[in-house]
Amino acid sequence: MFKAKIFVNYKPSVLDPKAEVIQNTLARLGDDNVQHVLVGKYFELLLSGDEAAVRAQIDRICDTMLANINTESYRFTLEPVSDAAVAE
Amino acid sequence: MFKAKIFVNYKPSVLDPKAEVIQNTLARLGDDNVQHVLVGKYFELLLSGDEAAVRAQIDRICDTMLANINTESYRFTLEPVSDAAVAE
Amino acid sequence: MKAAVLSFPGSNCDADMTWAIGDVAGQAVKLVSAQATSLAGFDCVVVPGGFSYGDYLRSGAIAKFAPIMPALKDFAAAGGYVLGVCNGFQILTEAGLLPGTLQWNTSLQFICQPTPLIVANARTAFSSAYSEGQQITLPIAHGEGNYYADDATLAQLEEKGQVVFRYAENPNGSRNDIAGLTNARGNVLGMMPHPERAVETLLGGTDGLGVFESLINAMKGAPADVATRTFA
Amino acid sequence: MLQRELSPDQIATEKPYLGLGLNEDEYDCLTTLLGRRPNFTEVGLASGMWSEHCAYKYSKPVLKTFWTKNDRVLMGPGEGAGVIDIGEGKAVVFKAESHNHPSAVEPYQGAATGVGGIIRDIFSIGAKPIALLDSLAFGDPKDPHVRQLIDQIVAGIGDYGNAIGIPTVGGETRFADSYARNPLVNAMCVGVMDTDAIQRGKAAGVGNALIYVGAKTGRDGINGASFASAEFSDDEAADRSAVQVGDPFMEKLLMDACLEVTREHQDALVGMQDMGAAGLVSSSVEMAGKANSGMTLDLDLIPQREPEMTPFEIMLSESQERMMLCVKAGHEDEIVALFKRYDLDTVVCGRVDEGHQYRLLHRGEVVCDVPVAVLTDEAPVYHQKGVQPSRLQQPAPDFEPGVLSLLATLRQLLADPNVADKKAIYRSYDAQVQTNTVLGPGADAAVVRVRGTHRALAMTTDSNGRYLYLDPEIGGAITVAESARNLVATGAEPLGITDCLNYGDPTKPESFYSLAESAKGITAACKAMNTPVISGNVSLYNETNGEAIYPTPMIGMVGLIEDLSTITTPAFKQVRELIYVIGETGPDFNGSLLQQVTTGAVAGALAPFDLTQDAATQRRLLAAIRQHLVTAAHDVSDGGLLVALSDMAIAGGLGAKVDLPLPAGWLFSETQGRFIVTVAPENQAAFESAMGDDAHLTGVVQPAVLTVATNDQTLTVPVHELATINEEALPCLLK
Numbered sequence A, B: 001m002f003k004a005k006i007f008v009n010y011k012p013s014v015l016d017p018k019a020e021v022i023q024n025t026l027a028r029l030g031d032d033n034v035q036h037v038l039v040g041k042y043f044e045l046l047l048s049g050d051e052a053a054v055r056a057q058i059d060r061i062c063d064t065m066l067a068n069i070n071t072e073s074y075r076f077t078l079e080p081v082s083d084a085a086v087a088e
Numbered sequence C: 001m002k003a004a005v006l007s008f009p010g011s012n013c014d015a016d017m018t019w020a021i022g023d024v025a026g027q028a029v030k031l032v033s034a035q036a037t038s039l040a041g042f043d044c045v046v047v048p049g050g051f052s053y054g055d056y057l058r059s060g061a062i063a064k065f066a067p068i069m070p071a072l073k074d075f076a077a078a079g080g081y082v083l084g085v086c087n088g089f090q091i092l093t094e095a096g097l098l099p100g101t102l103q104w105n106t107s108l109q110f111i112c113q114p115t116p117l118i119v120a121n122a123r124t125a126f127s128s129a130y131s132e133g134q135q136i137t138l139p140i141a142h143g144e145g146n147y148y149a150d151d152a153t154l155a156q157l158e159e160k161g162q163v164v165f166r167y168a169e170n171p172n173g174s175r176n177d178i179a180g181l182t183n184a185r186g187n188v189l190g191m192m193p194h195p196e197r198a199v200e201t202l203l204g205g206t207d208g209l210g211v212f213e214s215l216i217n218a219m220k221g222a223p224a225d226v227a228t229r230t231f232a
Numbered sequence D: 001m002l003q004r005e006l007s008p009d010q011i012a013t014e015k016p017y018l019g020l021g022l023n024e025d026e027y028d029c030l031t032t033l034l035g036r037r038p039n040f041t042e043v044g045l046a047s048g049m050w051s052e053h054c055a056y057k058y059s060k061p062v063l064k065t066f067w068t069k070n071d072r073v074l075m076g077p078g079e080g081a082g083v084i085d086i087g088e089g090k091a092v093v094f095k096a097e098s099h100n101h102p103s104a105v106e107p108y109q110g111a112a113t114g115v116g117g118i119i120r121d122i123f124s125i126g127a128k129p130i131a132l133l134d135s136l137a138f139g140d141p142k143d144p145h146v147r148q149l150i151d152q153i154v155a156g157i158g159d160y161g162n163a164i165g166i167p168t169v170g171g172e173t174r175f176a177d178s179y180a181r182n183p184l185v186n187a188m189c190v191g192v193m194d195t196d197a198i199q200r201g202k203a204a205g206v207g208n209a210l211i212y213v214g215a216k217t218g219r220d221g222i223n224g225a226s227f228a229s230a231e232f233s234d235d236e237a238a239d240r241s242a243v244q245v246g247d248p249f250m251e252k253l254l255m256d257a258c259l260e261v262t263r264e265h266q267d268a269l270v271g272m273q274d275m276g277a278a279g280l281v282s283s284s285v286e287m288a289g290k291a292n293s294g295m296t297l298d299l300d301l302i303p304q305r306e307p308e309m310t311p312f313e314i315m316l317s318e319s320q321e322r323m324m325l326c327v328k329a330g331h332e333d334e335i336v337a338l339f340k341r342y343d344l345d346t347v348v349c350g351r352v353d354e355g356h357q358y359r360l361l362h363r364g365e366v367v368c369d370v371p372v373a374v375l376t377d378e379a380p381v382y383h384q385k386g387v388q389p390s391r392l393q394q395p396a397p398d399f400e401p402g403v404l405s406l407l408a409t410l411r412q413l414l415a416d417p418n419v420a421d422k423k424a425i426y427r428s429y430d431a432q433v434q435t436n437t438v439l440g441p442g443a444d445a446a447v448v449r450v451r452g453t454h455r456a457l458a459m460t461t462d463s464n465g466r467y468l469y470l471d472p473e474i475g476g477a478i479t480v481a482e483s484a485r486n487l488v489a490t491g492a493e494p495l496g497i498t499d500c501l502n503y504g505d506p507t508k509p510e511s512f513y514s515l516a517e518s519a520k521g522i523t524a525a526c527k528a529m530n531t532p533v534i535s536g537n538v539s540l541y542n543e544t545n546g547e548a549i550y551p552t553p554m555i556g557m558v559g560l561i562e563d564l565s566t567i568t569t570p571a572f573k574q575v576r577e578l579i580y581v582i583g584e585t586g587p588d589f590n591g592s593l594l595q596q597v598t599t600g601a602v603a604g605a606l607a608p609f610d611l612t613q614d615a616a617t618q619r620r621l622l623a624a625i626r627q628h629l630v631t632a633a634h635d636v637s638d639g640g641l642l643v644a645l646s647d648m649a650i651a652g653g654l655g656a657k658v659d660l661p662l663p664a665g666w667l668f669s670e671t672q673g674r675f676i677v678t679v680a681p682e683n684q685a686a687f688e689s690a691m692g693d694d695a696h697l698t699g700v701v702q703p704a705v706l707t708v709a710t711n712d713q714t715l716t717v718p719v720h721e722l723a724t725i726n727e728e729a730l731p732c733l734l735k
């Protein structure tokens, strides 16, 4: 069993309206030492299977579903987890 | 200058319709080895200041803006970054 | 014209679209479940607005895996007319039938209001009933209608005249004020404004009729520049 | 938060019920009714069912005084929603619900689930929801906490209605300091159905199946009903755990599926009810109670989102988007199959029994075995005595506006958030989905066409806590009368009302006085306007640190338009049309917006007004509108005549030249019973003879400029200047 930790972020060239609003709001509220804001999505998936297959599967799931390849890129890490940990 | 990596997740008891829909769709598409899906938010902030102040500031920003304390919990890590890295 | 209006779980403008095409424009129209797998026998397919699968991941991101989608792609590839409105537009971009992406409105707020548009290209199957440069008013109702495509894609869209509708006052941050566009071949149109909400005087205007009227004319094989009102 | 499974004897000594909202007398009463000490689950069920939310234990004596029936009412209070006949075989179904406490704690989800809950009430009757309205009250938007509440609450309401595809067509937003920490979030839903398909929430017929459908049950909102009925203090943070999350996608599937059941499986369906306050227990036991049945449920069959839930948790969870159906034995499979098609969790979880016991099984044990009536009919009812608050015993002297500048005061009022254009709020609501919205937000009332008929329904929500604070009885009457005026101004005949009664702690005699007195005013006005109360909801304990909100009954009223061509809006239509003021204007400044804005508070005695005369004026005006004699109509409310004139001018982009032979200050008086209308010159004689003495010709529509003459001042101002003030005020305050 693996736990995949997946990060989906906007590509740097794409203007992200959410990040803009957060940064502007922070500045207005006095948090003007915040110089950059990135808003991403984070997913955790628990999957069974052998590692190579799971890696390929996650790439496919990200490419087709979790990320919009026009505007977003993704990266992920994979950690083995014991079935006991899953049940918790 | 620090880079804060902030993870915001639903508290475990809170219903997350997003995760439900993703998991159901994956199962329907044949990815039925995916046993659990967690959908979270991920933020990166670049901030200047001394570490203790920045930590307190991030707590405040998370409590009031980035996380909904009624339904979500958050955690973050802080790494020093050189100003050169920031410019990149 | 025989139109199919697709209904995904969470679609909520499907009945409105059926009403506009069937009851108002007087055409044959059928609601087709997204669980279906065939679109045989239809001249035109409409992907309506709403919140397919809750729009929970990104708008349209789950709908593109619905059982009907392979048939829709085949239909479009064969040159069939496909109209996507609002969530339908989002689904078509997610499915790769139209270029670009619809991002959050710059205000991060859902916006519902009548919105003036300029007809940027009146030579398409979806806009021949309008005249080029004509200003019309259609309602918008969306949170994610901010059209994004990279510079190269945008340049190509402009060069090929794929932009069909532009906002006269940009409400959501769309690049080049794009409110509606076609694919390169011109048989698939996506638009954020709702033409089906502007087909009756009682409800505030009939500027949306032109979209349906254009399609009917295209179906008849009429020359694209004929703009006779066949119904009102 | 849970006290797991104390024994009946431990419960008697350790009194965990106090933390669940039951007091010692109520516990003793429960013990007496059962003839034994209740177990933990039973105590929990009683705490939910005997809460104000479910049992109306304090408000029932007041609610009994409401006028609930005329010849058009098909179903009055008592079911999920009320039903009124609108002709052509159709009926309108409507109800309002408050979600004040959940929204104060978790504004986004609190507001969203309020909308979700009221929608379920409508489709549980078998009606298709066609419109939503909201009624919101906030503190001063200059307060950042208030701004955040507004932001989140408006987003929660919008997101739910937008996603499920029911247009939010109207509402109201009020501002006063008394709501700063205790916002009011009331939502109303209107549905339409065939008169012969009315569904009731009952479980009858021994052996018939109880079917659970919808979202899985989680540990969210447990004991929300008793929580909603408890007052706030500032250290509420500890309670912020098990927030309910709304899932409009799930609810859309549930709604479509339930409507399909009522449409196509009427022979199989016995009854249907949504799971609202006190979740599974209230829906099931009320269904048993209404049919005088017994019932057994097997809790192991209930779909659960979390492991190891106790019977108490399962029964009192307020997880959203769940329904309970009673289906005839033998038809289970057909109904389960239907829901499965919509991808909904569905289980047969129990049966109707002989006798009158309510029985719950869990892991092979009977965890509850009590007479149904103990949880329903036998719930305690308290007959409180009210005491007139001291501020009413010796009211302050009448407020006199003194010398004021017409223009400066007008500007001030147009920029006040109560009068300001609310587009910044309602723009985030989809007002047109379903393509029936003739008039959306922005008119006096919303108007929605009824497909398949020649009719339309007009609807409005109104409240005015300022008036009730000064006089609950007169204020209650004003709220109803003003709702009716809003409908009449669009050309609709008022049909009936729903209400949300938002008040403070009913155990305080002064609070209870406000509740009881306002019910008198509401009843008197309902009779005068011929608008019975067909449904409603009570929200008490709206207090922060012991301080109650203004007593604020919210009235949701629905009216009927029989001819679509008579729908009328406030906008001036054409230059040279005649402007009439309908009704008399007096020096009525106590409780007025002018008083609030210029002094920062309201005080003084509220002037009585003549309901009979108001109703007669409304009837005459409606008749004139129906004869196409009126081109624009607007009721005169907050801010008085000059604000109303400005509204009409701004909406139409036209000016007016009027002569009002009154002291200038009176242009801001809030005398009841007035309208401003325009009439085409050729209809002058016909209109005047229709209206008689009520109508006062005061001027004409002119281009672009508002010109007003009074006894002692004149005013000339470009309309676009007024429009800018009115439109920019709220966005600016909310920034």
Ligand SMILES: Nc1ncnc2c1ncn2[C@@H]1O[C@H](COP(=O)(O)OP(=O)(O)O)[C@@H](O)[C@H]1O
Binding pocket: D134, D135, D136, D168, D169, D170, D171, D172, D173, D418, D419, D422, D425, D426, D429, D440, D441, D442, D443, D444, D445, D446, D462, D486, D637, D638
């Ligand atoms: N929260 C809201 N939701 C939807 N519509 C609203 C809301 N607040 C105000 N409106 C709309 O703004 C318009 C003006 O509201 P209001 O000033 O309360 O009207 P009135 O004084 O005639 O009752 C109405 O059409 C109303 O429907």
Ligand SMILES: [Mg+2]
Binding pocket: D443, D444, D445, D486, D634, D635, D637
């Ligand atoms: Mg009004």
